[in-house]
Amino acid sequence: MTDEAIPDVEKKYWLDEPKNVNKIVYTLYGICVGLVCLDFFYHKHPHFDFESWWGFFGFYGLVGSVSLVMVSKAMRIVLMRKEDYYDE
């Protein structure tokens, strides 16, 4: 396995097609819709009241992640330096 020749660079992979990437993304959208719809069909056993809100976990995950990235991105303004900052 380790001594395999380097594969042909020109070979096309399934993911190289933007169309196929879109397929994955649309599947993801579909799963998201499905997951929040599932909330109508089972009984939660919450420790906190807000856990029983419809789609709470999905909403929290989405908002939490977007805020995480946006705050991190803003931190770059203050905290980012050149790669060799410490080597000077």
Added chain:
Amino acid sequence: MSSLPPGILMILGGLVLALLRGRALQVGFLLVPLLSAWHLLSFPEGTEITLRFFSYELMPGRIDKLSLVWGYIFHIAAFLTAVYAVHVKDRGQHVAAMIYAGSAIGAVFAGDMITLFVYWELTAVASVFLIWAKPTHLEGEARDEQMRRSFRAGLRYLVIQVGSGVFLLAGILLHYQKTGSLAFTKLGLVDLATGLIFIAFGIKAAFPLLHNWLQDAYPEATPTGAVFLSAFTTKMAIYALARAFPGTELLIYLGALMTAFPIFFAVIVNDLRRVLAYSLNNQLGFMVVGVGIGTEMSLNGTASHAFAHILYKALLFMSIGAVLHRTGTAKGSELGGLYKTMPWTTAFCIVGAASISAFPFFSGFVTKSLVMTAAGEGHMTVVWLVLLFASAGVFHHSGIKIPFFAFFSHDSGKRPKEAPLNMLIAMGVTAFLCIAIGVYPKPLYNILPYAVDFQPYTTSHVINQYQLLIFSALAFTLLNRTKFRGKKLYPPELRSTVLDSDWTYRKLVPAVGGYVARAGGSVWFGFLAAARRALQGLFGLAYRFSGPSSFIARTWTAGQIVFFAVLMLGFYLLFYFL
């Protein structure tokens, strides 16, 4: 044999490796962890090995339920990482790795604090050689450059690690003076002595603001060295906290903070091993919260999460280490598209990513939920929400970012060969264990310190977790596909340095120190110059009055002298009669 405490055999084995070479060295490297594991398994639970040292009663071996969880996983990690590293032709690294793993094992079975201290420092000294070792995956200029970086990072690491031991020793001595006990049992945060011990543990457990040695040093280790490092030091510290400070409320808040703040850095840091170091820090937070809550369920959570964490974190470091081994870089900005030629490594990385993200049917799910549930049962609303945010965040930066930027994303044009066979075997077995624990957690639950009355696989728990994670993935997708002023909203991987608390001792202190030195220097030299001038003046004055051309040094006539003598006698008479 039975009087030999666990860990010693691994350390002695490491020393024996120093005498071997070639094939014998490789076989020995794999055998040492197995021998040591067999030695550990020969002890019945509850064994205590004591030793009289002068007038002190020491206990270098205490095999109970809590220490055994760490003992088992440390052996598994040492063996799997040895398989991963067996191709490395550097005897020094092998010796260091075994002494390091052995001393971490020794530390968790220490029943007294002197033994703990000795192993505590030994882990520091042995492990630094995994950072200083020659980066054989690089060549020429790049290798020299990396060796310079590693050397400096290793020095910083060593100072902080040994410093932790100094705090520990100070605390132990004070504690002994006050209580007369050296026993390593529940101490509680009650006075200065236990405070010092708490700080010592906190440094190695990477508490907020004491954390930065971790992100500074681990990415500068060798590809295989980082896997060893990821397993032992921090989890040894978590064990020490669980042993000495269970139920300390402060730990709940420190832990919650630890789960949250490193993930912001993880999003923007470029070196993927540094990203992993930040997410390691975040996972330690969950364990620290578990120690802080201090219930049977939460302590079970800490122990089981440490167990699962060591495996998936090692797996992630292994997969990125394989990339580094093959391409010479672990920077997100330089990688991408590697799935085409490293499909196995990609798959193993994804298993590690799914495990750390706590996807149902992967290991993190069945262990982290013990801590989460314990926080929920304690009705700690804010802490629980922070942990939930950190759970979404860890999927975001570790679960998606690591595999995405290394193996997918834009094609870097790099076409490295698949990882070497021994690396693939190590990753394969580790990945299998990650899935096995997730699918069938019962064996892991059975070795925990307390009886487990918990069912992770309930309908609501599984669906809620999928909702949390899949919507985090949705956030990643939307941010990557949405453009604002022609740029993706998701911050791109950039060749850069991100400042963290290490800035204080790498830039601020040297800068302030330099300023103080310069300012102090000019004051000192000014003082010296002034003193010299004053002395010169004094000498000049003395010279004027008593030098060869001065008034006193002139040649006097006999008459002048007689005149002065009579004048003096006159004064004498005058004073006599007064």
